[in-house]
Amino acid sequence: MSLTLEVARVAAATNVLLLLVLVGIWGRNYATIRSKHTLGSALFALFLLAENALALFYYLDPPSMSGPAVRAMMYLQVLEFAGIALLVYVTVD
Template identity: 80%
Template sequence: MTLTLDVARVAAGVNILLLLVLLGIWGRSYLEVRSKHTLGSAVFAAFLLAENALALFYYLNPPQMSTPAVRAMMYLQVLEFVGIAFLVYVTWD
């Protein structure tokens, strides 16, 4: 289970960094354009950032959890990473 937790920790940490990049890009874009779409994207990134920060907190201070639950959360973190990485790719200028 240690490898599973390590993968989940890394994925959550990288997600946080990527979301900070997206939040910066979308926040700056909103200040320039004042579009509802960019505001919605920035708010979405902020909530996803909060979710990943909470997940990372639990991965660093793990309560007693069953191995299947940890494995499922790791898969979700990795899938989230793929989606966020794609958003950074298409958003980056």
């Protein structure tokens, strides 16, 4: 289970970093454009950032959780990483 927890930690930490990039870009774009879509994107990224920061907090000092629960959360963090990485790719490109 330690490898599973480590993968979840790395995915959550990477998600936090990528979301900080997105919040910065979309926040700057909103300041320039004043579009509701840009504001919505920035707020969405902020909510995801809060979720990933909380998950990372729990992964760094994990409560006793069953193996299947940790594995399920790891899968979700990795899938979320793929989605966020795609958003960063299309935003920066």
